[in-house]
Amino acid sequence: MDVYRPSTTHLRVLPRRFYQASVLSVARDLLGTYLVRTVATRDRQEPGSGIEYRLVARIVETEAYHESEPASHSYRGIRPRTEVMFGDPGHAYVYFIYGMHYCFNVVCEASGIGSAVLIRAVEPMHGEAVMRSRRPAARRPQELTNGPAKLAQAFGITRDRDNGKDLVSSDIRICAYRDEPAHSVNRTGRIGITKARDLDWRFTIAGNPYVSKKRTR
């Protein structure tokens, strides 16, 4: 049996309207879509000749955040850091946490409403070699991308470089795959937060080995 590896040519970029919906439905619907980073390099032998490669991974775990609940960065209103959460849907919100990690989010709902979906885990499909080189601490394949800061590292996502980027047209995009198989969704409480613990706003693809480990606490 062949390894399941979607062809890059059969990935189509999700349109703006996909993101202009309730944060909970977007968080659920992002499962089974593909995070794609296109990297342009320069050929050493022939300067000027364009070479590019792609990092592709399937989204398997998400969490919703909304201005109406205190666990969200947007709860305190518009600030320099949270400005993009209140901006147009379909853009990247990247924040810096614990003095050393970045996390990648997708802005959704209408402009003016502060909401975003945190991408917590993805399953690599293309470009594993590059991801491994960026994640030397990873012992097992799952450790490449089974956590929000891990996948940001694997994809080279940082605040300076990527915060505010348009996911419809920039070098970071999210795509649907034509022949993506159906999956079942689990819904649980969010990980690592202390506020609004009662909300089941975390979505995972049931049984996927790249779903992040749940830590006690």
Next chain:
DNA sequence: AGAGCGATTGCCT
């Protein structure tokens, strides 16, 4: 101005 802490990870026992 300063304290306290966070949507995490990796190393140690």
Next chain:
DNA sequence: GGCAATCGCTCTG
């Protein structure tokens, strides 16, 4: 399971 790393953001005074 415990805990250090490391700094931007928020709140308090």
